[in-house]
Amino acid sequence: MPRTQRSREHDIQAISSRLIDVLEGQLSLSMADAARALGYANATTLHKVKRGSVLPDFSRVAAFADQQGRRTGQMPNLHYILTGQGVPMLPYRAPESDQVKFSIDDDIINQLSDSEPATKQALLILLRHGKASHRRQR
Numbered sequence: 013m014p015r016t017q018r019s020r021e022h023d024i025q026a027i028s029s030r031l032i033d034v035l036e037g038q039l040s041l042s043m044a045d046a047a048r049a050l051g052y053a054n055a056t057t058l059h060k061v062k063r064g065s066v067l068p069d070f071s072r073v074a075a076f077a078d079q080q081g082r083r084t085g086q087m088p089n090l091h092y093i094l095t096g097q098g099v100p101m102l103p104y105r106a107p108e109s110d111q112v113k114f115s116i117d118d119d120i121i122n123q124l125s126d127s128e129p130a131t132k133q134a135l136l137i138l139l140r141h142g143k144a145s146h147r148r149q150r
Contacts, residue, residue, distance in 0.1 A: 025064035034088045
């Protein structure tokens with residue numbers, strides 16, 4: 013059964029309302045600050061979103077949520093904004109690729125800190141040699 017125009021309008025208004033609630037209510041952003049954070053030139057688009065006449069650019073909302081999470085440890089819940097299910101804000105979890113990078117860095121640091129001084133010196137020489145060799149190949 014096809015969706016009616018009224019149903020689509022209701023969905024747009026509900027999504028818009030939840031986004032504005034997150035931006036203004038949860039994050040205490042003014043419309044101008046929220047527009048800047050989302051990468052809009054001005055607040056005009058967000059005012060249209062607030063009226064429920066348009067949907068925001070969700071790629072901007074997703075990028076903003078990630079930036080907000082990285083900066084504060086809390087991020088807007090995109091699932092909540094789209095569906096109304098769940099809570100408006102979630103704890104930030106770094107993407108798995110970031111977690112793997114940090115995990116490898118931590119492992120290297122831990123291994124190095126437990127190494128003998130001669131091993132550390134040899135590794136330092138190896139790293140310097142590798143860096144110099146890499147520069148010559150460019």
